[in-house]
Amino acid sequence: MGRVIAVANQKGGVGKTTTAINLAASFAAAEVNTLLVDCDPQSNATSGLGFIKDPERVSSYHLLLGAATAEEALLTTELEQLWLIPAHKNLIGANLELVDAEGREYRMRDALAPLRERFQFIVLDCPPALDLLTLNALVAADAVLIPMQAEYFALEGISELLDTIERIREALNPSLGIEGVVLTMLDERTNLAQQVMAELKNYFGAKLCQTTVPRNIRLAEAPSHGKAALVYDPRSKGAESYIRLAKEIIERQTADVGPQTSESVTTEEHSGEAVVEEIAAPAGEMDKTA
Secondary structure, three states: OOEEEOOOOOOOOOOOOHHHHHHHHHHOOOOOEEEEEOOOOOOOOHHHHOOOOOOOOOOOOHHHHHOHHHHHEEEEOOOOEEEEEEOOHHHHHHHHHHOOOHHHHHHHHHHHHHHHOOOOHHHHHHHOOHHHHHHHHHHHEEEEEEEEEEOOOHHHHHHHHHHHHHHHHOOOOOOOOEEEEEEOOEOOOOOOHHHHHHHHHHHHHHHHHHOOOOHHHHHHHHHHHOOOHHOOOOOOOEEEEHHHHHHHHHHHHHHOOOOOOOOOOOOOOOHHHHEEEEEOOOOOOOOOOO
């Protein structure tokens, strides 16, 4: 059964969509069947893979309303083993249309259930808000990948997100885990970045991804060409960072499933049922004075 990873952080501008697109593309480059689901009304993950906005196209909006199946919404992409379920700005209305709907929190989970045997990884790009759309993604997910910048306000925002994740565990999705925290747009030369990295390492331990994503012009340029970074410029630092991140996540999953080894993120395909990881409650509050 495939592993569903929600890329979430209610703070905007931290690289959620860039991470979702390029992580999914890197999984596909590893010859792993991967599905990217755009859950954001801004539909940047959709346009970032070269698809124009089309209100007539079946999208994640139709999945949430039960008007179409996930199979009907699938789009093929430039990468052979990457599929996309697009979004549309109509998703904004789903927050209101589903207010009184029965089982509203489980709509995305139920819609994706038939595809979990087909894809080893399903990546959900969440909107920058803790609304019903993000709630649906977190209920559908096995784990959350949290992109964040090495800045003070990011530390404040992540505390709120962790509180939300804990509430969802208690009420809706007991098996929801933390896939990891990945630092994006990182400039390791600054003292602030080093302090934040040290604080996150102390707080999250092994859940802080070893891979970091630097500021990179190629990552910023790629969406305007409708391409993932590894297609636009595979030798760029940004593309290489996401390939390493994909390898790190694949190796974690493999270690959970059994004693298998990963030789290369660009050549080997892994299979097996994902084991959901649980993050232990931190011993104390995170120091946000960095």
